[in-house]
Amino acid sequence: MVEKTEKRLLAKVSGPNSGYNLYDNLDVPEAFVDGVGQMQVGGAVSKVRFFKNNSVNNVDGVNIENREISFSLIIPTAALLEWIGSISSSMGPHVAAIEAASTNTLNILKRMTKDKQTDAK
Numbered sequence: 001m002v003e004k005t006e007k008r009l010l011a012k013v014s015g016p017n018s019g020y021n022l023y024d025n026l027d028v029p030e031a032f033v034d035g036v037g038q039m040q041v042g043g044a045v046s047k048v049r050f051f052k053n054n055s056v057n058n059v060d061g062v063n064i065e066n067r068e069i070s071f072s073l074i075i076p077t078a079a080l081l082e083w084i085g086s087i088s089s090s091m092g093p094h095v096a097a098i099e100a101a102s103t104n105t106l107n108i109l110k111r112m113t114k115d116k117q118t119d120a121k
Helices: 077-120
Strands: 008-014 019-024 035-041 045-059 062-076
Touching: 035 062, 045 077, 062 077
Parallel strands: none
Antiparallel strands: 008 019, 035 045, 045 062
């Protein structure tokens, strides 16, 4: 027996000759990644390969991250370009919030580091 998943309409777009309805089936897999490891852009199709940080080794006083490709996205190049444009335009209004979150994270790290340095003395 096939279970029916619930869907929610996210967007309805119509134009003179075409349109689409975008649904969220509310049960899609998610993958956390730490960054983009590789990107291959082709005329019709592109591939974006994402990585996770698995560990950090200290080699001669230098922290070396061990990154592993954990997810690969194959997407039409036109859709990738639309996505990049969407990311770019949606970041503008949130620059102050992103800056505040980064500053907060940095301050926490500084306090943590200061506490450890004080403990070591």
